[in-house]
Amino acid sequence: MTVTIYDVAREAGVSMATVSRVVNNNPNVKPQTRKKVFEAIERLGYRPNAVARGLASKKTTTVGVVIPDISDSIVAEVARGIEDIANMYHYNIILSNADKKKDKEIRVINTLLEKQVDGLLFMGGVITDEHLDAFRTSSVPVVLCGTTDEGKLIPSVTIDHEQAAYDAVKLLIDQGHKKIAMISVTLKDPATGYARYQGYKRALEDAGLTLDEQDVRIGNYRYESGMEAMGYFLEQPERPTAVFAATDEMAIGAIHTIQDHGLRVPEDISVISIDNIRMASMVRPQLTTVAQPMYDIGAVSMRLLTKLMNKEQIDQTQILLPHDVIKRNSVAQV
Known part of the structure:
Protein backbone atom coordinates (compact mmCIF):
# COMPACT_ATOMS: atom_id res chain seq x y z
CA MET A 1 0.00 0.00 0.00
CA THR A 2 1.06 3.59 -0.60
CA VAL A 3 2.74 5.18 2.40
CA THR A 4 1.14 8.52 3.29
CA ILE A 5 2.24 11.54 5.28
CA TYR A 6 -0.14 10.33 8.02
CA ASP A 7 1.81 7.05 8.29
CA VAL A 8 5.10 8.95 8.65
CA ALA A 9 3.64 11.25 11.30
CA ARG A 10 2.36 8.29 13.32
CA GLU A 11 5.68 6.41 12.99
CA ALA A 12 7.69 9.45 14.10
CA GLY A 13 5.23 10.48 16.81
CA VAL A 14 4.75 13.98 15.40
CA SER A 15 2.01 15.91 13.64
CA MET A 16 1.43 15.80 9.87
CA ALA A 17 2.23 19.52 9.81
CA THR A 18 5.68 18.77 11.24
CA VAL A 19 6.31 16.09 8.59
CA SER A 20 5.24 18.58 5.92
CA ARG A 21 7.68 21.19 7.25
CA VAL A 22 10.54 18.65 7.22
CA VAL A 23 9.77 17.48 3.67
CA ASN A 24 9.63 21.08 2.47
CA ASN A 25 12.89 22.05 4.23
CA ASN A 26 11.22 24.49 6.59
CA PRO A 27 13.93 25.66 9.03
CA ASN A 28 11.45 25.90 11.94
CA VAL A 29 11.91 22.29 13.04
CA LYS A 30 14.17 21.14 15.86
CA PRO A 31 17.15 19.04 14.68
CA GLN A 32 16.13 16.13 16.87
CA THR A 33 12.59 16.16 15.48
CA ARG A 34 13.87 16.46 11.93
CA LYS A 35 16.09 13.41 12.53
CA LYS A 36 13.12 11.38 13.82
CA VAL A 37 11.02 12.28 10.77
CA PHE A 38 13.80 11.38 8.30
CA GLU A 39 14.33 8.06 10.06
CA ALA A 40 10.60 7.31 9.79
CA ILE A 41 10.62 8.28 6.12
CA GLU A 42 13.53 5.93 5.46
CA ARG A 43 11.97 3.02 7.39
CA LEU A 44 8.62 3.35 5.61
CA GLY A 45 10.00 4.21 2.16
CA TYR A 46 7.83 7.31 1.96
CA ARG A 47 7.93 9.37 -1.25
CA PRO A 48 6.29 12.82 -1.15
CA ASN A 49 3.44 13.23 -3.62
CA ALA A 50 4.75 15.81 -6.08
CA VAL A 51 1.33 16.23 -7.69
CA ALA A 52 -0.35 17.00 -4.38
CA ARG A 53 2.43 19.38 -3.41
CA GLY A 54 2.12 21.08 -6.78
CA LEU A 55 -1.61 21.56 -6.34
CA ALA A 56 -1.04 23.13 -2.96
CA SER A 57 1.80 25.42 -3.99
CA LYS A 58 0.62 25.93 -7.60
CA LYS A 59 4.17 24.92 -8.63
CA THR A 60 5.42 21.52 -9.76
CA THR A 61 9.13 22.45 -10.13
CA THR A 62 8.89 20.74 -13.53
CA VAL A 63 9.79 22.13 -16.94
CA GLY A 64 8.51 20.67 -20.20
CA VAL A 65 10.98 20.42 -23.10
CA VAL A 66 9.72 19.83 -26.65
CA ILE A 67 12.49 18.31 -28.78
CA PRO A 68 12.26 18.00 -32.58
CA ASP A 69 13.86 14.56 -33.02
CA ILE A 70 15.30 12.47 -30.22
CA SER A 71 17.69 10.75 -32.65
CA ASP A 72 19.28 14.07 -33.67
CA SER A 73 22.81 14.30 -32.27
CA ILE A 74 22.40 18.02 -31.59
CA VAL A 75 19.53 17.40 -29.17
CA ALA A 76 21.64 15.48 -26.66
CA GLU A 77 24.12 18.30 -26.06
CA VAL A 78 21.42 20.99 -25.89
CA ALA A 79 19.44 18.81 -23.47
CA ARG A 80 22.53 18.37 -21.28
CA GLY A 81 22.83 22.15 -20.97
CA ILE A 82 19.15 22.39 -20.09
CA GLU A 83 19.36 19.64 -17.49
CA ASP A 84 22.50 20.98 -15.79
CA ILE A 85 20.91 24.39 -15.19
CA ALA A 86 17.57 22.80 -14.27
CA ASN A 87 19.32 20.74 -11.58
CA MET A 88 21.13 23.83 -10.34
CA TYR A 89 17.81 25.58 -9.78
CA HIS A 90 16.05 22.43 -8.50
CA TYR A 91 13.78 21.82 -11.48
CA ASN A 92 12.97 18.50 -13.09
CA ILE A 93 12.56 18.27 -16.85
CA ILE A 94 10.19 16.25 -19.03
CA LEU A 95 11.57 15.61 -22.54
CA SER A 96 8.92 15.07 -25.21
CA ASN A 97 9.81 14.03 -28.77
CA ALA A 98 7.77 15.64 -31.58
CA ASP A 99 9.37 14.05 -34.69
CA LYS A 100 9.54 17.45 -36.47
CA LYS A 101 5.80 17.22 -37.14
CA LYS A 102 3.73 20.34 -36.54
CA ASP A 103 0.57 18.55 -35.39
CA LYS A 104 2.55 16.45 -32.92
CA GLU A 105 4.44 19.53 -31.67
CA ILE A 106 1.15 21.31 -30.91
CA ARG A 107 -0.21 18.19 -29.22
CA VAL A 108 2.93 17.77 -27.10
CA ILE A 109 2.88 21.45 -26.08
CA ASN A 110 -0.72 21.16 -24.91
CA THR A 111 -0.05 17.86 -23.12
CA LEU A 112 2.86 19.36 -21.17
CA LEU A 113 0.81 22.41 -20.22
CA GLU A 114 -1.98 20.11 -19.03
CA LYS A 115 0.57 18.41 -16.77
CA GLN A 116 0.97 21.76 -14.97
CA VAL A 117 4.60 22.34 -15.86
CA ASP A 118 6.02 25.60 -14.50
CA GLY A 119 7.62 26.53 -17.83
CA LEU A 120 8.16 25.31 -21.36
CA LEU A 121 11.24 25.10 -23.61
CA PHE A 122 10.58 24.56 -27.31
CA MET A 123 13.41 23.16 -29.48
CA GLY A 124 11.37 22.66 -32.65
CA GLY A 125 11.89 24.25 -36.05
CA VAL A 126 9.25 26.24 -37.90
CA ILE A 127 7.18 28.47 -35.59
CA THR A 128 3.72 28.69 -37.17
CA ASP A 129 0.65 30.70 -36.17
CA GLU A 130 -0.65 27.56 -34.43
CA HIS A 131 2.50 27.42 -32.32
CA LEU A 132 2.19 31.10 -31.44
CA ASP A 133 -1.45 30.62 -30.42
CA ALA A 134 -0.44 27.79 -28.09
CA PHE A 135 2.39 29.86 -26.60
CA ARG A 136 0.27 32.99 -26.16
CA THR A 137 -2.49 31.12 -24.34
CA SER A 138 0.01 29.40 -22.04
CA SER A 139 -0.28 30.39 -18.40
CA VAL A 140 3.43 29.69 -17.89
CA PRO A 141 6.56 31.19 -19.51
CA VAL A 142 7.83 29.80 -22.82
CA VAL A 143 11.36 30.07 -24.24
CA LEU A 144 12.41 29.05 -27.76
CA CYS A 145 15.66 27.10 -27.70
CA GLY A 146 17.87 27.18 -30.79
CA THR A 147 15.23 28.90 -32.90
CA THR A 148 13.06 32.01 -32.91
CA ASP A 149 9.72 33.16 -34.25
CA GLU A 150 9.65 35.56 -37.18
CA GLY A 151 8.15 38.44 -35.19
CA LYS A 152 10.47 37.92 -32.19
CA LEU A 153 7.41 37.73 -29.93
CA ILE A 154 8.55 34.76 -27.81
CA PRO A 155 11.75 34.84 -25.71
CA SER A 156 14.50 32.89 -27.46
CA VAL A 157 18.14 31.79 -27.36
CA THR A 158 19.88 30.94 -30.63
CA ILE A 159 22.71 31.99 -32.97
CA ASP A 160 22.67 34.28 -35.99
CA GLN A 292 26.89 26.22 -32.68
CA PRO A 293 27.46 26.44 -28.90
CA MET A 294 24.86 23.73 -28.36
CA TYR A 295 25.43 23.16 -24.64
CA ASP A 296 25.33 26.92 -24.03
CA ILE A 297 22.12 27.29 -26.03
CA GLY A 298 20.48 24.76 -23.71
CA ALA A 299 21.98 26.23 -20.54
CA VAL A 300 21.18 29.86 -21.36
CA SER A 301 17.65 28.94 -22.47
CA MET A 302 17.00 27.19 -19.17
CA ARG A 303 18.45 30.08 -17.17
CA LEU A 304 16.27 32.55 -19.07
CA LEU A 305 13.25 30.38 -18.33
CA THR A 306 14.07 30.25 -14.60
CA LYS A 307 14.20 34.05 -14.56
CA LEU A 308 10.81 34.26 -16.26
CA MET A 309 9.29 31.64 -13.94
CA ASN A 310 10.59 33.45 -10.86
CA LYS A 311 9.73 36.90 -12.23
CA GLU A 312 13.34 38.09 -12.02
CA GLN A 313 14.52 41.19 -13.84
CA ILE A 314 15.50 40.43 -17.44
CA ASP A 315 17.63 42.71 -19.61
CA GLN A 316 16.83 41.02 -22.92
CA THR A 317 14.56 38.23 -24.11
CA GLN A 318 16.11 37.71 -27.58
CA ILE A 319 19.59 36.29 -27.00
CA LEU A 320 22.09 35.58 -29.80
CA LEU A 321 25.10 33.49 -28.80
CA PRO A 322 28.38 33.61 -30.78
CA HIS A 323 29.29 30.98 -33.37
CA ASP A 324 32.78 29.94 -34.40
CA VAL A 325 34.31 28.63 -37.64
CA ILE A 326 36.16 25.38 -36.91
CA LYS A 327 38.77 24.83 -39.64
CA ARG A 328 39.64 21.19 -40.24
CA ASN A 329 40.58 19.28 -43.40
CA SER A 330 37.62 19.37 -45.80
CA VAL A 331 38.31 22.72 -47.46
CA ALA A 332 41.16 23.41 -49.88
CA GLN A 333 42.29 26.34 -51.97
CA VAL A 334 41.69 26.34 -55.73
Whole structure:
Protein backbone atom coordinates (compact mmCIF):
# COMPACT_ATOMS: atom_id res chain seq x y z
CA MET A 1 0.00 0.00 0.00
CA THR A 2 1.06 3.59 -0.60
CA VAL A 3 2.74 5.18 2.40
CA THR A 4 1.14 8.52 3.29
CA ILE A 5 2.24 11.54 5.28
CA TYR A 6 -0.14 10.33 8.02
CA ASP A 7 1.81 7.05 8.29
CA VAL A 8 5.10 8.95 8.65
CA ALA A 9 3.64 11.25 11.30
CA ARG A 10 2.36 8.29 13.32
CA GLU A 11 5.68 6.41 12.99
CA ALA A 12 7.69 9.45 14.10
CA GLY A 13 5.23 10.48 16.81
CA VAL A 14 4.75 13.98 15.40
CA SER A 15 2.01 15.91 13.64
CA MET A 16 1.43 15.80 9.87
CA ALA A 17 2.23 19.52 9.81
CA THR A 18 5.68 18.77 11.24
CA VAL A 19 6.31 16.09 8.59
CA SER A 20 5.24 18.58 5.92
CA ARG A 21 7.68 21.19 7.25
CA VAL A 22 10.54 18.65 7.22
CA VAL A 23 9.77 17.48 3.67
CA ASN A 24 9.63 21.08 2.47
CA ASN A 25 12.89 22.05 4.23
CA ASN A 26 11.22 24.49 6.59
CA PRO A 27 13.93 25.66 9.03
CA ASN A 28 11.45 25.90 11.94
CA VAL A 29 11.91 22.29 13.04
CA LYS A 30 14.17 21.14 15.86
CA PRO A 31 17.15 19.04 14.68
CA GLN A 32 16.13 16.13 16.87
CA THR A 33 12.59 16.16 15.48
CA ARG A 34 13.87 16.46 11.93
CA LYS A 35 16.09 13.41 12.53
CA LYS A 36 13.12 11.38 13.82
CA VAL A 37 11.02 12.28 10.77
CA PHE A 38 13.80 11.38 8.30
CA GLU A 39 14.33 8.06 10.06
CA ALA A 40 10.60 7.31 9.79
CA ILE A 41 10.62 8.28 6.12
CA GLU A 42 13.53 5.93 5.46
CA ARG A 43 11.97 3.02 7.39
CA LEU A 44 8.62 3.35 5.61
CA GLY A 45 10.00 4.21 2.16
CA TYR A 46 7.83 7.31 1.96
CA ARG A 47 7.93 9.37 -1.25
CA PRO A 48 6.29 12.82 -1.15
CA ASN A 49 3.44 13.23 -3.62
CA ALA A 50 4.75 15.81 -6.08
CA VAL A 51 1.33 16.23 -7.69
CA ALA A 52 -0.35 17.00 -4.38
CA ARG A 53 2.43 19.38 -3.41
CA GLY A 54 2.12 21.08 -6.78
CA LEU A 55 -1.61 21.56 -6.34
CA ALA A 56 -1.04 23.13 -2.96
CA SER A 57 1.80 25.42 -3.99
CA LYS A 58 0.62 25.93 -7.60
CA LYS A 59 4.17 24.92 -8.63
CA THR A 60 5.42 21.52 -9.76
CA THR A 61 9.13 22.45 -10.13
CA THR A 62 8.89 20.74 -13.53
CA VAL A 63 9.79 22.13 -16.94
CA GLY A 64 8.51 20.67 -20.20
CA VAL A 65 10.98 20.42 -23.10
CA VAL A 66 9.72 19.83 -26.65
CA ILE A 67 12.49 18.31 -28.78
CA PRO A 68 12.26 18.00 -32.58
CA ASP A 69 13.86 14.56 -33.02
CA ILE A 70 15.30 12.47 -30.22
CA SER A 71 17.69 10.75 -32.65
CA ASP A 72 19.28 14.07 -33.67
CA SER A 73 22.81 14.30 -32.27
CA ILE A 74 22.40 18.02 -31.59
CA VAL A 75 19.53 17.40 -29.17
CA ALA A 76 21.64 15.48 -26.66
CA GLU A 77 24.12 18.30 -26.06
CA VAL A 78 21.42 20.99 -25.89
CA ALA A 79 19.44 18.81 -23.47
CA ARG A 80 22.53 18.37 -21.28
CA GLY A 81 22.83 22.15 -20.97
CA ILE A 82 19.15 22.39 -20.09
CA GLU A 83 19.36 19.64 -17.49
CA ASP A 84 22.50 20.98 -15.79
CA ILE A 85 20.91 24.39 -15.19
CA ALA A 86 17.57 22.80 -14.27
CA ASN A 87 19.32 20.74 -11.58
CA MET A 88 21.13 23.83 -10.34
CA TYR A 89 17.81 25.58 -9.78
CA HIS A 90 16.05 22.43 -8.50
CA TYR A 91 13.78 21.82 -11.48
CA ASN A 92 12.97 18.50 -13.09
CA ILE A 93 12.56 18.27 -16.85
CA ILE A 94 10.19 16.25 -19.03
CA LEU A 95 11.57 15.61 -22.54
CA SER A 96 8.92 15.07 -25.21
CA ASN A 97 9.81 14.03 -28.77
CA ALA A 98 7.77 15.64 -31.58
CA ASP A 99 9.37 14.05 -34.69
CA LYS A 100 9.54 17.45 -36.47
CA LYS A 101 5.80 17.22 -37.14
CA LYS A 102 3.73 20.34 -36.54
CA ASP A 103 0.57 18.55 -35.39
CA LYS A 104 2.55 16.45 -32.92
CA GLU A 105 4.44 19.53 -31.67
CA ILE A 106 1.15 21.31 -30.91
CA ARG A 107 -0.21 18.19 -29.22
CA VAL A 108 2.93 17.77 -27.10
CA ILE A 109 2.88 21.45 -26.08
CA ASN A 110 -0.72 21.16 -24.91
CA THR A 111 -0.05 17.86 -23.12
CA LEU A 112 2.86 19.36 -21.17
CA LEU A 113 0.81 22.41 -20.22
CA GLU A 114 -1.98 20.11 -19.03
CA LYS A 115 0.57 18.41 -16.77
CA GLN A 116 0.97 21.76 -14.97
CA VAL A 117 4.60 22.34 -15.86
CA ASP A 118 6.02 25.60 -14.50
CA GLY A 119 7.62 26.53 -17.83
CA LEU A 120 8.16 25.31 -21.36
CA LEU A 121 11.24 25.10 -23.61
CA PHE A 122 10.58 24.56 -27.31
CA MET A 123 13.41 23.16 -29.48
CA GLY A 124 11.37 22.66 -32.65
CA GLY A 125 11.89 24.25 -36.05
CA VAL A 126 9.25 26.24 -37.90
CA ILE A 127 7.18 28.47 -35.59
CA THR A 128 3.72 28.69 -37.17
CA ASP A 129 0.65 30.70 -36.17
CA GLU A 130 -0.65 27.56 -34.43
CA HIS A 131 2.50 27.42 -32.32
CA LEU A 132 2.19 31.10 -31.44
CA ASP A 133 -1.45 30.62 -30.42
CA ALA A 134 -0.44 27.79 -28.09
CA PHE A 135 2.39 29.86 -26.60
CA ARG A 136 0.27 32.99 -26.16
CA THR A 137 -2.49 31.12 -24.34
CA SER A 138 0.01 29.40 -22.04
CA SER A 139 -0.28 30.39 -18.40
CA VAL A 140 3.43 29.69 -17.89
CA PRO A 141 6.56 31.19 -19.51
CA VAL A 142 7.83 29.80 -22.82
CA VAL A 143 11.36 30.07 -24.24
CA LEU A 144 12.41 29.05 -27.76
CA CYS A 145 15.66 27.10 -27.70
CA GLY A 146 17.87 27.18 -30.79
CA THR A 147 15.23 28.90 -32.90
CA THR A 148 13.06 32.01 -32.91
CA ASP A 149 9.72 33.16 -34.25
CA GLU A 150 9.65 35.56 -37.18
CA GLY A 151 8.15 38.44 -35.19
CA LYS A 152 10.47 37.92 -32.19
CA LEU A 153 7.41 37.73 -29.93
CA ILE A 154 8.55 34.76 -27.81
CA PRO A 155 11.75 34.84 -25.71
CA SER A 156 14.50 32.89 -27.46
CA VAL A 157 18.14 31.79 -27.36
CA THR A 158 19.88 30.94 -30.63
CA ILE A 159 22.71 31.99 -32.97
CA ASP A 160 22.67 34.28 -35.99
CA HIS A 161 22.06 31.51 -38.53
CA GLU A 162 22.32 33.83 -41.52
CA GLN A 163 25.70 35.15 -40.41
CA ALA A 164 26.92 31.62 -39.63
CA ALA A 165 26.11 30.55 -43.18
CA TYR A 166 27.67 33.72 -44.59
CA ASP A 167 30.90 33.03 -42.70
CA ALA A 168 31.01 29.44 -43.98
CA VAL A 169 30.52 30.42 -47.61
CA LYS A 170 32.92 33.36 -47.34
CA LEU A 171 35.63 30.93 -46.21
CA LEU A 172 35.09 28.98 -49.43
CA ILE A 173 35.17 32.18 -51.48
CA ASP A 174 38.37 33.29 -49.76
CA GLN A 175 39.90 29.99 -50.85
CA GLY A 176 39.17 30.85 -54.48
CA HIS A 177 35.95 28.88 -55.01
CA LYS A 178 33.43 30.39 -57.42
CA LYS A 179 31.12 27.45 -58.21
CA ILE A 180 29.64 26.80 -54.75
CA ALA A 181 26.58 24.58 -54.34
CA MET A 182 24.34 24.44 -51.28
CA ILE A 183 22.53 21.53 -49.68
CA SER A 184 19.82 23.43 -47.83
CA VAL A 185 17.03 22.44 -45.46
CA THR A 186 13.45 23.63 -45.76
CA LEU A 187 13.16 27.29 -46.69
CA LYS A 188 9.79 27.39 -44.91
CA ASP A 189 11.68 27.79 -41.64
CA PRO A 190 12.61 31.50 -41.45
CA ALA A 191 14.73 31.12 -38.31
CA THR A 192 17.18 28.50 -39.55
CA GLY A 193 16.55 27.03 -43.01
CA TYR A 194 15.75 30.25 -44.85
CA ALA A 195 18.25 32.23 -42.76
CA ARG A 196 21.08 29.87 -43.75
CA TYR A 197 20.03 30.09 -47.40
CA GLN A 198 20.03 33.89 -47.14
CA GLY A 199 23.55 33.80 -45.67
CA TYR A 200 24.72 31.66 -48.61
CA LYS A 201 23.05 34.01 -51.10
CA ARG A 202 24.44 37.18 -49.48
CA ALA A 203 27.99 35.81 -49.41
CA LEU A 204 27.82 35.06 -53.14
CA GLU A 205 26.34 38.49 -53.93
CA ASP A 206 28.98 40.30 -51.86
CA ALA A 207 31.68 38.47 -53.82
CA GLY A 208 30.07 39.35 -57.14
CA LEU A 209 29.14 35.72 -57.85
CA THR A 210 25.87 34.72 -59.52
CA LEU A 211 23.53 32.42 -57.63
CA ASP A 212 22.34 29.60 -59.87
CA GLU A 213 19.23 27.95 -58.40
CA GLN A 214 20.39 24.68 -59.95
CA ASP A 215 23.18 24.80 -57.39
CA VAL A 216 20.71 24.60 -54.49
CA ARG A 217 19.09 21.33 -53.39
CA ILE A 218 16.74 20.90 -50.43
CA GLY A 219 17.56 18.15 -47.95
CA ASN A 220 15.84 16.99 -44.78
CA TYR A 221 18.70 17.49 -42.27
CA ARG A 222 19.74 13.83 -42.65
CA TYR A 223 22.77 11.96 -44.02
CA GLU A 224 20.82 10.27 -46.83
CA SER A 225 19.52 13.56 -48.21
CA GLY A 226 23.10 14.88 -48.28
CA MET A 227 24.14 11.85 -50.34
CA GLU A 228 21.22 12.33 -52.72
CA ALA A 229 21.85 16.05 -53.23
CA MET A 230 25.55 15.48 -53.83
CA GLY A 231 24.73 12.80 -56.36
CA TYR A 232 22.64 15.36 -58.23
CA PHE A 233 25.48 17.90 -58.27
CA LEU A 234 27.95 15.34 -59.61
CA GLU A 235 25.66 14.59 -62.55
CA GLN A 236 25.64 18.22 -63.71
CA PRO A 237 27.72 19.29 -66.75
CA GLU A 238 29.69 21.68 -64.53
CA ARG A 239 30.09 20.23 -61.09
CA PRO A 240 30.78 22.57 -58.12
CA THR A 241 34.26 22.94 -56.69
CA ALA A 242 32.77 23.37 -53.21
CA VAL A 243 29.59 22.50 -51.34
CA PHE A 244 28.05 24.26 -48.35
CA ALA A 245 25.68 21.98 -46.42
CA ALA A 246 23.22 23.45 -43.93
CA THR A 247 23.91 20.62 -41.46
CA ASP A 248 26.92 18.46 -40.62
CA GLU A 249 24.99 15.25 -41.14
CA MET A 250 24.11 16.21 -44.73
CA ALA A 251 27.72 17.33 -45.27
CA ILE A 252 29.00 13.91 -44.21
CA GLY A 253 26.57 12.30 -46.64
CA ALA A 254 27.96 14.58 -49.36
CA ILE A 255 31.56 13.63 -48.49
CA HIS A 256 30.79 9.93 -48.76
CA THR A 257 29.04 10.36 -52.11
CA ILE A 258 32.03 12.29 -53.47
CA GLN A 259 34.33 9.50 -52.32
CA ASP A 260 32.02 6.81 -53.72
CA HIS A 261 32.42 8.47 -57.14
CA GLY A 262 36.20 8.14 -56.94
CA LEU A 263 36.78 11.80 -56.13
CA ARG A 264 38.64 13.31 -53.19
CA VAL A 265 37.72 15.79 -50.47
CA PRO A 266 39.03 18.48 -50.48
CA GLU A 267 41.35 18.03 -53.49
CA ASP A 268 38.47 17.70 -55.99
CA ILE A 269 35.55 19.18 -54.04
CA SER A 270 35.63 21.09 -50.74
CA VAL A 271 32.84 20.66 -48.18
CA ILE A 272 31.80 22.91 -45.29
CA SER A 273 28.73 23.00 -43.05
CA ILE A 274 27.15 24.22 -39.81
CA ASP A 275 26.63 22.63 -36.34
CA ASN A 276 29.87 20.91 -35.27
CA ILE A 277 28.39 17.63 -34.10
CA ARG A 278 30.81 15.03 -32.71
CA MET A 279 30.82 13.13 -36.01
CA ALA A 280 32.32 16.17 -37.75
CA SER A 281 35.70 15.40 -36.18
CA MET A 282 35.35 11.63 -36.68
CA VAL A 283 34.72 11.58 -40.43
CA ARG A 284 37.74 11.55 -42.77
CA PRO A 285 38.70 14.08 -43.85
CA GLN A 286 37.61 15.91 -40.73
CA LEU A 287 34.82 18.35 -41.51
CA THR A 288 35.30 22.11 -41.49
CA THR A 289 32.16 23.55 -39.94
CA VAL A 290 30.62 26.49 -38.11
CA ALA A 291 30.11 25.50 -34.49
CA GLN A 292 26.89 26.22 -32.68
CA PRO A 293 27.46 26.44 -28.90
CA MET A 294 24.86 23.73 -28.36
CA TYR A 295 25.43 23.16 -24.64
CA ASP A 296 25.33 26.92 -24.03
CA ILE A 297 22.12 27.29 -26.03
CA GLY A 298 20.48 24.76 -23.71
CA ALA A 299 21.98 26.23 -20.54
CA VAL A 300 21.18 29.86 -21.36
CA SER A 301 17.65 28.94 -22.47
CA MET A 302 17.00 27.19 -19.17
CA ARG A 303 18.45 30.08 -17.17
CA LEU A 304 16.27 32.55 -19.07
CA LEU A 305 13.25 30.38 -18.33
CA THR A 306 14.07 30.25 -14.60
CA LYS A 307 14.20 34.05 -14.56
CA LEU A 308 10.81 34.26 -16.26
CA MET A 309 9.29 31.64 -13.94
CA ASN A 310 10.59 33.45 -10.86
CA LYS A 311 9.73 36.90 -12.23
CA GLU A 312 13.34 38.09 -12.02
CA GLN A 313 14.52 41.19 -13.84
CA ILE A 314 15.50 40.43 -17.44
CA ASP A 315 17.63 42.71 -19.61
CA GLN A 316 16.83 41.02 -22.92
CA THR A 317 14.56 38.23 -24.11
CA GLN A 318 16.11 37.71 -27.58
CA ILE A 319 19.59 36.29 -27.00
CA LEU A 320 22.09 35.58 -29.80
CA LEU A 321 25.10 33.49 -28.80
CA PRO A 322 28.38 33.61 -30.78
CA HIS A 323 29.29 30.98 -33.37
CA ASP A 324 32.78 29.94 -34.40
CA VAL A 325 34.31 28.63 -37.64
CA ILE A 326 36.16 25.38 -36.91
CA LYS A 327 38.77 24.83 -39.64
CA ARG A 328 39.64 21.19 -40.24
CA ASN A 329 40.58 19.28 -43.40
CA SER A 330 37.62 19.37 -45.80
CA VAL A 331 38.31 22.72 -47.46
CA ALA A 332 41.16 23.41 -49.88
CA GLN A 333 42.29 26.34 -51.97
CA VAL A 334 41.69 26.34 -55.73
